[in-house]
Amino acid sequence: MLIADLNGERIDAARAKRGPDYRCPACCEIVVLKQGRKVIEHFAHKPPISCSSANGETRAHLEAKALVHSALIGRGLKAEIEFSVSTFRGDRRSDVMAWSPKNVSIAFELQHTAIDLDEIEARASSYGHAGIAQIWIPFLKSSVWKDGEPCREGWFVERYSPRPFERWVHGFGGKHGMWMYDPAKKEFWLGRMAGHQTYVEEKSWYSEGGEENYGGGFHRWSKRYKELTLTGPHKADELLIKIETRKKFNGEGFSWPAGLIARLIPRQITR
Ligand SMILES: [Zn+2]
Known part of the structure; x- marks a missing residue:
């Protein structure tokens, strides 16, 4: 800590x-x-x-908290690391809490280790009820650099196996996707996942009556894999915060609460 x-x-x-x-x-x-x-x-x-x-207190997690905190302070916002929300049950601490100029609380949850779905949904719901804006930022696994390739937006991974909480975070972001953090370079990427199709090989076989059958030869949506497109990278101090309201939403076995969501928006940089 x-x-x-x-x-x-x-x-x-x-x-x-x-x-x-x-x-x-x-x-x-x-x-x-x-x-x-x-x-x-x-x-x-x-x-x-x-x-x-x-x-879950890894060195990378400690560094990320300090990095986000100093970027917020550097922009003139009030921010606290490991801020305790007194009305929460269980672990009360947000990794970083910031306050907007209009005094809206903004909780940053920097997720290095996997968090189970019940826990993330309960916590998100607590933030929603407390009127605290929230943003969840999963850490990128180093395997994405090995499994992917450069693309126009930045980086593309054709077969990405998201962890359940990442599917939740991505769904919470809706059409805006999810911000992810690269602990090695201390940079942020905007991640968007899309369906991945796998090809089912064509094959034929004979049934007992000697009849020839054909199968396969088509694409189907993979349950396990998604295509991940990463846009970026961005340094912490290039990202501005926008707060939006969202409604309660259920789907794909997930539950997302009503409340305030914080989005990061890359600042236009003139070089
Ligand atoms: Zn203790």
């Missing part, structure tokens, strides 16, 4: 000094300040770790 508690005050690891007993805001156990050349400054629980807020 990047934020710890010290006598009721939020302390950012980037500005913390060694010495005091920093505590985890979730479980109140003492956490250790880690500072090194190769890792971003952060706080870590001491083993054995039972705190749920220690889950």
Whole structure:
């Protein structure tokens, strides 16, 4: 985690000094300040770790939170890392919370590890009820660079096997698709998925009566694969935020809540 508690005050690891007993805001156990050349400054629980807020805390996730936070601050917005929403049950922290000039709260959920559908739907619904705008940003797996090729928009993966939560995030974005984050280059891509067709080979066989049968020879939509087109890349500070209202929507076994959704819009850059 990047934020710890010290006598009721939020302390950012980037500005913390060694010495005091920093505590985890979730479980109140003492956490250790880690500072090194190769890792971003952060706080870590001491083993054995039972705190749920220690889950999914990869180095890339810590870096992404710090990156988004500093881009928002750099643009003059108020923003907090690991901001606790007091009305939430379970894990109350948003990765980054920002406030628009009109004081609308905007939660950034940077999803490095997979999240199960019940959890993402419950959390999204909580944001909706609380009037907090939300944006979910899955991390790109490094395999997309191996499996894809350059295209006019940026990058194209013909056979992409999305994780269930990515299908959810993509559906939540509707026609606008989903923003994805490349942890290796610290860049953002706008991802759009479309149906992928697989070819069923033509074949013939004989039934018991000696009759010849034919099958295959056609395309069908793949259940597993999608075509993924990535537009970009964009640096964090090139992306502006737009807040929109969306209605409750169900489909494809998913449920998307009513509420505010935050979209990222690349700023027109004149070079
Ligand atoms: Zn804890």
